[in-house]
Amino acid sequence: MIKELLYILVFPGFLFVSIAGLLAEYVDRKLYARLQNRIGPPWFQPFADIIKLIAKEEVTPCQANPRMFHAAPLFALTAVITAFLYTPLWHTSSPFSFNGDIIMVLYLLTIPTLAFFIGGWYSTSLFARIGSVRAVTQLFAYEVPLFMSILASALLANSWSLVDIVLFYTRHPWYWCFNLIGFFVSLVALLGKLEKTPFDIPEAETEVVAGAFTEYSGKLLAFLRLCIDIEMVSGAALLAAVFFPFGFFQSAFLSFVVFILKILGIIALISLLRTVVARLRIDQMIDFCWKLLVPFALLQILINLVLKGVLR
Amino acid sequence: MNLVKKVVTWARIKSPWILHFNTGACNACDIEIIAALTPRYDIERFGIQLKGTPRHADVLVCSGPVTKQIEDRLIRIYEQMAEPKFVVAVGTCSCSGGVFKDCYNIKGGIDTTIPVSAYIPGCPASPKAIIDGVIKLLVSLDESKASPKTIKEIPVGGE
Numbered sequence: 263m264i265k266e267l268l269y270i271l272v273f274p275g276f277l278f279v280s281i282a283g284l285l286a287e288y289v290d291r292k293l294y295a296r297l298q299n300r301i302g303p304p305w306f307q308p309f310a311d312i313i314k315l316i317a318k319e320e321v322t323p324c325q326a327n328p329r330m331f332h333a334a335p336l337f338a339l340t341a342v343i344t345a346f347l348y349t350p351l352w353h354t355s356s357p358f359s360f361n362g363d364i365i366m367v368l369y370l371l372t373i374p375t376l377a378f379f380i381g382g383w384y385s386t387s388l389f390a391r392i393g394s395v396r397a398v399t400q401l402f403a404y405e406v407p408l409f410m411s412i413l414a415s416a417l418l419a420n421s422w423s424l425v426d427i428v429l430f431y432t433r434h435p436w437y438w439c440f441n442l443i444g445f446f447v448s449l450v451a452l453l454g455k456l457e458k459t460p461f462d463i464p465e466a467e468t469e470v471v472a473g474a475f476t477e478y479s480g481k482l483l484a485f486l487r488l489c490i491d492i493e494m495v496s497g498a499a500l501l502a503a504v505f506f507p508f509g510f511f512q513s514a515f516l517s518f519v520v521f522i523l524k525i526l527g528i529i530a531l532i533s534l535l536r537t538v539v540a541r542l543r544i545d546q547m548i549d550f551c552w553k554l555l556v557p558f559a560l561l562q563i564l565i566n567l568v569l570k571g572v573l574r
Numbered sequence: 575m576n577l578v579k580k581v582v583t584w585a586r587i588k589s590p591w592i593l594h595f596n597t598g599a600c601n602a603c604d605i606e607i608i609a610a611l612t613p614r615y616d617i618e619r620f621g622i623q624l625k626g627t628p629r630h631a632d633v634l635v636c637s638g639p640v641t642k643q644i645e646d647r648l649i650r651i652y653e654q655m656a657e658p659k660f661v662v663a664v665g666t667c668s669c670s671g672g673v674f675k676d677c678y679n680i681k682g683g684i685d686t687t688i689p690v691s692a693y694i695p696g697c698p699a700s701p702k703a704i705i706d707g708v709i710k711l712l713v714s715l716d717e718s719k720a721s722p723k724t725i726k727e728i729p730v731g732g733e
Contacts, residue, residue: 291618300616306588307621313585314632319657321629389627467626479629479656 269357270347279346283491284308286529290494293533308491312484320480327384334381335478335485341373342492349499350428352510352518359425364416367424367500368409371455374493375401378464378486382474393473396544397457397464403551404454404461410559411444411451415504418566424503431507438507440569444562445505447555449531452497454551456490459536463544498528586632586658587712589621593631593655597648597684599638602698603665607635610701617705628654633708639667639674640681652688660691660711664704669693 269275287308295302322328348363375397382394416422418437419430431438454461457473465473475486502524509520542550596604610617611624625631628651640648652661663684666672671682684690694707 295616295618298613300613301619302616303618303621304588307618310585310588310621313581314589317582317585318632321654321656471626472630475630476627477629483630 266357274351275347276343279343279492279495280488283488283495284312286495286498286525287487287491289526289529290533293530294537297534297537312488315479315484315487316481318480320482321477323385323387323477325386326477327386330380330384331477332482334377334384335482335489338374338377338381338489339485339492341370341377342489342496345370345496346492346499348424349496349503350425350510351499351521352514359423361421361423361426364412364422364424364427364504367496368412371493371497371500372401372405374489375455377489378474381478381486382476385474385477387477389471390474390476393464393470393476396470397474399544400454400457400461400463400547403548404451404555407551407555407559408448408451408455410556411447411562412500412504414444414559414562414566415441417563418570420570428503428507428510432510435508437573438505440565441505441562443558443565445501447558447562448501448505449528449535450555451551452501453532453535454547455497456494456532458532460539460542461547462541463547466541494529494532495525498525498532501528583716587716590633590660590708590712591623591625591631592633592635592662592708593625593628593651594635594637595648595651597636597638597644597668598641598680599665599667603637603668606698606701607637607664607704610704615701615705620705620709622708628652629656631655632659633711634659634661635664635704635708636661636668636684637664639671640684640687642679642681645681645687648684648687661688662692662694662707662711663690664694664696664699664707666695666697669695672697 271277285305285308288303288305291307292302292305322331345367347358348367350359379394379398382390382397413422416427418440419427421427421430453459457464464470465475470476475483478486499521502521506524509524510517511520594604594607609615628634632655634652634655636648652659661684663669667674668684671680674680675682681687692707692711694703696703699707
């Protein structure tokens, strides 16, 4: 009982994943700055931002629905932290693993977007409403290729449990190379989920102020920022577990370090992508997702179906 | 409790998010403010970020004299910001009204409408002066360790 509680609250639960999320934000911002030939923020920057926001006044607009306005950030934060618990970190096992947890993790990672929508909608600001509707419109575009490409990898492993997928790929060392198309598809889809630059249409500050977050301030904004940071770590961890399921050694510490390196690599790819591309319009984004990403995800499924027949 | 206060003050100094508002400037100060935000000066080193909404911002950076038309909007933007909030007046016009003082459509400097924490004179104020002003404001926050009102005494420009 105490072991499970520690697992949820301290490591690798709430405390660890919060710190990891903030450090990931630092890595992302620093890389972004370096790629733009800037010096960039110091390492404690995300921590200072969060502490400052927690200490700030919390303004609730008088027209907003206070219950929904306050609940949305908490829902989002809880969902992303829970999603992290199911990822096998240092060993090919996880205490809460069950058959079908990959589906649950994918749906838990969908909740933040819906929470942003609800929070933005109930804050009754015009900009927040435009931003939240854009967030949901975008959800329908990137979610399908993300699900298809991640589940294609599960299809080859013949299991819907993250631990079993990792075990399968550990038994067949080089099979993960077949999933590279799926990896790139889901990386691009993850950019949409995290609302990073090519797909930052919902919070485009030059168009809709700050999107769904326009009316949020103080603690609630801190929760939302923390939520996006942790979503980045959880999403990168999911991709690392599904697409790079290697490097699990006898020593738990060593495999944990390898896993962290994999997450850092995926975050570096995300910051590289958001540096080199500019923002798309919402119609271009939906075109891109349905006309390019979905066919590639289908190709991945086709490849894995054929391989399943050939390799068995 | 003291430690918590210290940490919060540290965080406030390290992470000022600014909101830029033109209260009727001739755009020269605006161009200099935008220049201060470019990678050339890289103010993200100090944790400064430009935010689109008053709800997220800590420092309101105003440029230009307060025209009669913008007065209500300025007060509204100021009211929308969450405490603790600071106002920086950039340029001679926003410090005192400058060359537009006593015009029929001008109320005067920013401090005729809302309380100002730091004045940055110059016509226009250079990006280095703007960054210096904001950093001085934040450092004074640490030394005084009191209510934001005491900061008003430190930098003086115009008038």
